[in-house]
Amino acid sequence: MSSFDTSNIKSPWILHYDTGSCNGCDIEVLACLTPLYDVERFGILNVGNPRHADILVITGAANKRSARVLRNLYEQMPDPKMVVAVGICAVSGGVLHNCYNVLGGVDKVIPVDVYVPGCAARPEAIIDGIVLALQKIPEKRKLLKSREAKTA
Amino acid sequence: MFLNSGNTVLIVFMAVFVAPLIGGLLMGIDRILSARLQGRIGPPILQPFYDMMKLMSKKPISGTKIQIICVFVYLVSMILSLVLLMTGQDLLVMVLVLAMGSIFFILGGFSVKSPYSNIGAQREILQVLAYEPLIIFYVVAIYLKTGSFMTFKVFELKDPLLYSMPLFVVALIIIMVIKLRKSPFDLSTSHHAHQELVKGITTELSGRHLAVIELVHMYEMALLMVLAMLLFATNLWIGLALGLFCLFATIVIDNITARLTWSDMLRFAWKIGVPITALNLAVIYYFSIIKK
Numbered sequence: 001m002s003s004f005d006t007s008n009i010k011s012p013w014i015l016h017y018d019t020g021s022c023n024g025c026d027i028e029v030l031a032c033l034t035p036l037y038d039v040e041r042f043g044i045l046n047v048g049n050p051r052h053a054d055i056l057v058i059t060g061a062a063n064k065r066s067a068r069v070l071r072n073l074y075e076q077m078p079d080p081k082m083v084v085a086v087g088i089c090a091v092s093g094g095v096l097h098n099c100y101n102v103l104g105g106v107d108k109v110i111p112v113d114v115y116v117p118g119c120a121a122r123p124e125a126i127i128d129g130i131v132l133a134l135q136k137i138p139e140k141r142k143l144l145k146s147r148e149a150k151t152a
Numbered sequence: 153m154f155l156n157s158g159n160t161v162l163i164v165f166m167a168v169f170v171a172p173l174i175g176g177l178l179m180g181i182d183r184i185l186s187a188r189l190q191g192r193i194g195p196p197i198l199q200p201f202y203d204m205m206k207l208m209s210k211k212p213i214s215g216t217k218i219q220i221i222c223v224f225v226y227l228v229s230m231i232l233s234l235v236l237l238m239t240g241q242d243l244l245v246m247v248l249v250l251a252m253g254s255i256f257f258i259l260g261g262f263s264v265k266s267p268y269s270n271i272g273a274q275r276e277i278l279q280v281l282a283y284e285p286l287i288i289f290y291v292v293a294i295y296l297k298t299g300s301f302m303t304f305k306v307f308e309l310k311d312p313l314l315y316s317m318p319l320f321v322v323a324l325i326i327i328m329v330i331k332l333r334k335s336p337f338d339l340s341t342s343h344h345a346h347q348e349l350v351k352g353i354t355t356e357l358s359g360r361h362l363a364v365i366e367l368v369h370m371y372e373m374a375l376l377m378v379l380a381m382l383l384f385a386t387n388l389w390i391g392l393a394l395g396l397f398c399l400f401a402t403i404v405i406d407n408i409t410a411r412l413t414w415s416d417m418l419r420f421a422w423k424i425g426v427p428i429t430a431l432n433l434a435v436i437y438y439f440s441i442i443k444k
């Protein structure tokens with residue numbers, strides 16, 4: 001079990017979804033992949049397929065259009081999965097919170113594990129947020145197991 | 153190592169258990185080299201094994217049962233062809249078993265509803281179509297030199313095959329680029345973090361079923377290495393160096409080229425790869441007639 005946990009921490013594959021951000025946070029997420037930050041050092045890959053992803057990174061506030069897509073992506077990811085909300089828009093709605101079509105933070109639609117505030121969130125902060133999410137994975141796996149045992 | 157029939161059990165053990173470890177290490181080196189070529193540091197060398205362990209630990213949500221069966225057949229045929237190659241068996245049978253695995257992989261890709269997977273499967277057919285003639289020519293050239301399709305005959309030659317088939321090094325590099333799905337021919341599915349058709353033929357696979365595909369890649373890497381080693385069978389270390397050279401060339405090509413279309417791939421493999429190998433074949437044939 002413990003070797004599974006270490007491999008989980010060493011190889012997080014990330015799916016990035018933009019629910020309607022101003023692209024400020026998107027650029028910072030992509031900046032993490034550049035030679036300066038090089039997140040592949042930690043085994044982090046940016047994949048385009050929810051079936052392969054472990055961590056869902058969301059930028060932008062949830063709105064009525066993107067909520068359905070967001071829920072769909074979340075449901076297609078295999079367990080144990082983590083969700084990281086990047087930028088103040090994704091955390092609480094931010095500057096867009098009282099727009100007519102905005103629902104608020106991403107946690108209005110799906111459960112969020114880590115919040116990374118900032119406008120835009122710095123690449124260092126995003127990496128910190130992902131590391132925090134990784135540390136929570138063993139906990140989450142235990143939780144899933146106990147829940148499974150209860151339903152069975 | 154390959155000649156002694158008493159060692160068969162040991163060789164089978166090596167093919168089944170040691171080969172994937174070596175293949176995985178080569179994949180790790182591949183990722184580090186790619187990162188270095190891009191000015192990055194890159195992941196630890198054991199990264200492919202971490203990836204596989206992680207995929208094993210996840211709960212799979214996969215498309216259809218048929219695809220899962222196909223993926224396992226793909227794995228078995230890949231192991232079988234490596235065992236056939238390393239125990240010195242018939243090269244033609246090896247090629248057929250290899251092709252059978254690819255066909256099952258393609259059928260699996262067609263069996264799910266995802267259009268990405270279906271298009272990926274169609275492109276995989278074209279990939280097979282592109283590299284298969286080169287492998288067949290390779291086998292035929294070995295036949296012309298040794299007078300037999302059996303692999304162990306290669307080890308009875310006095311001169312290494314490389315001296316009479318130098319152009320097949322180019323062919324091997326082309327085979328590697330297409331078979332390992334490297335840029336510019338990463339059409340059916342892609343390596344590393346590249347994306348094409350989401351993830352092409354593996355789009356619907358997840359968890360431990362995707363881990364099987366990773367395992368197949370490890371065997372594939374080892375198989376290509378052994379194929380390259382045949383070119384210098386008198387000294388296997390030089391053969392290994394030759395294989396590593398081909399792999400290095402493949403990685404460099406992967407990093408300096410952008411993806412092409414499938415018609416470009418077919419044109420390249422058939423207009424450049426096939427004539428080169430055919431030329432080499434013709435020369436070998438000519439000399440074998442003169443000798444008689």
Ligand code: SF4
Nearest residue numbers: 021024087088089119
């Ligand atoms: S937090 Fe700021 S930078 Fe990020 S999406 Fe919202 S407005 Fe743009």
